[in-house]
Amino acid sequence: MVTSSNWRSVFPDSGSSTAALNEKLATTTDPSVCNQSVQTVGDMLFFMVREGLGRKLIIAGEGEAGGRFSGDLEKVYDYQVKVCLLTTENRIALQSIFEWLIPQASGRQKASIGLGDRLGLATPGHIATVRNRNVMPILAQQSIRELDLTGRDYIEVLDAAAWTVFQEGYTHGYGADGDHLKRKDDVKMALDLGFSMITLDCSEHINDQVSSMSDAEVLEHYQQLDAGLRNHFEAAYLGQEFTLASGTTITFAASSFQKMVLVYVRALDFAEEVYQTLIKPANRNIDFEMSIDEVATPTTPQDHFFVANELISRGVELNSLAPRFVGEFQKGIDYIGDPNQFESEFKIHAEIADHFGYKISVHSGSDKFMVFDVIGRYTKCRFHIKTAGTNWLEAVRVIAEVNPQLYREMHEYALRHLDEARKYYHVAFNESDIPKLGTLSDQKLPDLMNQPAARQAIHIAYGVLLQAKTADGEYLFKDRLYRELLINQELYTQRLKEHIGKHLDLLNVR
Ligand SMILES: [Zn+2]
Numbered sequence: 001m002v003t004s005s006n007w008r009s010v011f012p013d014s015g016s017s018t019a020a021l022n023e024k025l026a027t028t029t030d031p032s033v034c035n036q037s038v039q040t041v042g043d044m045l046f047f048m049v050r051e052g053l054g055r056k057l058i059i060a061g062e063g064e065a066g067g068r069f070s071g072d073l074e075k076v077y078d079y080q081v082k083v084c085l086l087t088t089e090n091r092i093a094l095q096s097i098f099e100w101l102i103p104q105a106s107g108r109q110k111a112s113i114g115l116g117d118r119l120g121l122a123t124p125g126h127i128a129t130v131r132n133r134n135v136m137p138i139l140a141q142q143s144i145r146e147l148d149l150t151g152r153d154y155i156e157v158l159d160a161a162a163w164t165v166f167q168e169g170y171t172h173g174y175g176a177d178g179d180h181l182k183r184k185d186d187v188k189m190a191l192d193l194g195f196s197m198i199t200l201d202c203s204e205h206i207n208d209q210v211s212s213m214s215d216a217e218v219l220e221h222y223q224q225l226d227a228g229l230r231n232h233f234e235a236a237y238l239g240q241e242f243t244l245a246s247g248t249t250i251t252f253a254a255s256s257f258q259k260m261v262l263v264y265v266r267a268l269d270f271a272e273e274v275y276q277t278l279i280k281p282a283n284r285n286i287d288f289e290m291s292i293d294e295v296a297t298p299t300t301p302q303d304h305f306f307v308a309n310e311l312i313s314r315g316v317e318l319n320s321l322a323p324r325f326v327g328e329f330q331k332g333i334d335y336i337g338d339p340n341q342f343e344s345e346f347k348i349h350a351e352i353a354d355h356f357g358y359k360i361s362v363h364s365g366s367d368k369f370m371v372f373d374v375i376g377r378y379t380k381c382r383f384h385i386k387t388a389g390t391n392w393l394e395a396v397r398v399i400a401e402v403n404p405q406l407y408r409e410m411h412e413y414a415l416r417h418l419d420e421a422r423k424y425y426h427v428a429f430n431e432s433d434i435p436k437l438g439t440l441s442d443q444k445l446p447d448l449m450n451q452p453a454a455r456q457a458i459h460i461a462y463g464v465l466l467q468a469k470t471a472d473g474e475y476l477f478k479d480r481l482y483r484e485l486l487i488n489q490e491l492y493t494q495r496l497k498e499h500i501g502k503h504l505d506l507l508n509v510r
Contacts, residue, residue, distance in 0.1 A: 007058070011077050016080070018043050022038060041065055043061050045058075048167045053483065057166075058082070058084070059084065060080070070089060071083050071085065098166070100171040100173060101166055105175065110135070110136050111135045111136070111381045112175065112359070114138040114177055115391060117141075118142070118150050118389075118391070119392065121160075122496055123164035123168070125496025126500065127139075127164070127165070127170045128493055136173060137175070140157045141176070142157050142179055144186060145424060146179075150463065161174065178195045178199065187200065188278055196285070202267035202290060203291075203294040206264060206292060208295055208297070210259050210263045225265065237252045244352065250305045260306060263303070268307065271290050271311055272314045272316055275317070287320065289361055291361070292323060298325060298326045299325070301349065303323075304323050308353075320360065320384045322361035322362070323349055326345050329363065330426070331425055332366060332456055339371055339374070346375065354382075360383050366391075367390055367503075372506035376509065381508060387500070389460075389462070392462050393455055393459055394449075394496050395485055396449060401445075401446050409476075410458075411448070414457055415457060421461045424460065433453035
């Protein structure tokens with residue numbers, strides 16, 4: 001919302017009692033005060049205010065803690081007040097006072113949902129969705145690809161989440177996920193910044209070529225592995241039977257065993273190295289996720305068991321593992337594939353995760369309404385699920401509702417630059433399935449965000465749209481988009497609450 005009122009007018013005009021100010025802040029309906037943000041520390045009050053489209057942190061009263069913040073001192077009536085910008089330094093100072101502002105690991109027992117927020121504006125909606133539900137929100141979650149495409153960095157991502165957690169007074173804990181990190185340097189950077197979750201993308205160490213090798217080639221490559229390692233693998237798995245809680249057994253056929261080893265052996269080494277040299281030495285609770293999902297072939301139960309068993313026997317403490325499930329988990333649209341086959345395989349994946357005690361992680365988890373019930377049921381709500389682009393699509397839906405002209409420009413631009421956008425994401429829609437914009441009235445535009453082809457086109461185009469500039473170097477859409485979303489923050493919150501709430505309802509997270 002745009003605020004024209006002044007938060008100073010809410011202050012009591014006589015005395016300097018913190019209790020009296022607190023009372024006024026708690027009961028005011030003035031939109032310049034973020035009511036939920038008010039926190040008391042000794043004789044000081046910390047709270048957030050709105051000025052125009054911006055926000056500031058206010059510290060009222062005097063005390064040692066105020067010295068940690070940089071800001072301008074002023075008198076509001078008889079109150080001593082410090083007006084602080086929402087800088088990274090002030091965010092870190094605030095985290096030193098309110099521990100719940102520090103990203104925390106979700107652990108293995110509780111459902112968690114990754115809520116990637118590419119614009120840094122979705123947190124009010126995400127908090128409104130998870131409040132009073134038994135799920136840990138991972139409010140800061142971005143991959144390096146997303147940072148590149150949005151022009152943001154990890155510090156901005158953490159700032160955006162923490163300030164809004166404070167604004168909303170959400171004290172139940174949230175996480176920050178360095179998502180799909182492929183390089184040790186990136187893992188180290190994320191850990192140094194305080195991320196509470198690391199999703200290690202092992203795809204570059206998974207050998208997708210093995211499936212097209214001849215038997216002779218497989219044998220040749222297999223024999224190049226260290227003999228001790230081969231002996232260990234063969235003794236540990238061939239001829240062995242592993243029984244899961246339901247009685248389901250996992251066995252390894254000699255005919256495919258060498259192939260499986262060749263596909264994953266380097267990924268195991270990489271995950272072990274990252275864990276032993278970075279995660280473990282960090283010496284704090286970190287949700288360590290191994291992702292093997294961004295590969296060509298689905299993860300079989302044998303693959304899953306082998307990878308998990310090896311990592312755990314090497315001392316790696318996994319918090320979650322993301323297999324590549326059967327069928328297709330394309331971005332921003334429902335599951336593609338046979339839901340019955342998904343169910344019969346997911347059930348075993350969930351059981352393997354239970355066997356080892358970690359959570360199954362479902363990537364590209366947004367909008368998979370067809371299979372959410374299965375995911376919630378077989379994991380008994382002990383899962384991690386990632387969403388990202390769908391939160392951007394709800395932002396675009398709001399634009400279509402409040403500024404049809406801006407939506408039309410963005411839509412046309414996205415379609416003109418589809419080839420560029422497709423370089424970053426695998427999606428399989430046909431452009432011809434997107435209704436022609438000229439045939440649609442303004443009222444019909446938001447409905448495009450219910451149509452798979454249009455959703456996918458807009459989904460993958462976020463980087464193209466956010467970076468588009470005019471010949472004069474002005475942003476073509478970014479500034480207008482942010483402005484509309486800030487003005488219509490309540491509507492965006494409402495749309496997220498409906499959309500992500502539907503996910504959690506079907507997953508049976510109450
Ligand atoms: Zn993934």
